[in-house]
Amino acid sequence: MSPTPADPDAWNAYLAEGNAKQARKRVAADVLLRDPLGRVLLVNPTYKPGWDLPGGMAEANEPPEETVRRELREELGRDIDLLGLLVVDWVAPHGPWDDQIAFIFNGGTFSDGEALQPHDHELSEARFVPLEKARDLVSHRMRRRLNAAVKALEAGRPTYLRDGATNW
Template sequence: MSDSTGPYAADFELDGPPEAEFNPGIARRMAHKTVAAGALIRDPAGRLLFVVPNYKPFLDIPGGIVEPGESPSAACAREVAEEIGLELTPGRLLVVDWTPGRGPWSDQVQFVFDGGVLDPAAVIRPAANELTGFRWATLEEARPDLRPSVHRRFALASRAISAGQTFHAEFGHLLSPA
């Protein structure tokens, strides 16, 4: 929440009143990055759940853009519910990856959370306004339908699950364990 009524109300109270802007307009002139969050969801066979967006030519994982005042984990849960109809509590943070701006998209900070292993009986309902479907595939099976940088990010996320670590990356290249 961006105000003092949400889950961090006590923290807002402890921090005191908002900081005054000493140079009027400076905050509006500063760069703003897009933040996105997604869930790496697996089936019992270890395949990954990919969504097929109707607004770009590549596969992705369930997730999306973090709204102003929303935390990345809350955005992940909201986006998974909106995109595929699953109520999910995001697990451990697997990867934080910075991606440069490209085409119509600004540079982004991407959070990938552990979405867990989905029960085979779970019903997946792709949102028709965003997706044309979904697909279960191994990372290698999906490789032709992923941008190389996205493939690298998801490979790091898969590695983070087995390593029990969180990775810091830029453009899908590992910088360090966080």
């Protein structure tokens, strides 16, 4: 016989056992942040090749929007207000990695004239670049997500991708 909510200790143990057997997803959260000229902020990570949107991997039990805010504080010393969700992308297992859920949030326009400088060892550089150049600098996987984020921004509604594609 299965435990019931009438026995809270047994019920919680039963739920914890089920929780322990369920899949865990890695979560990444990035931000599309532009300057008044429409250029896109990219960062150059020191721990992997190529440029990327600002953001990173979520910590345990951390909401994706808090991941973006934390990463920008840690890596660029900036607090930003997010203006909404642009992209959710389910990323298939690849290389040594299990699947993940990747988010891109709208960071709006950064109007502070002060240059953004990396504040920790994870980034070597941060700069605003024209969208076309940004597409050339990021990985193929991120390029598809960036393109979807720009389209979502123009359409005024978020989009769901399955491994970077909308035609699933």
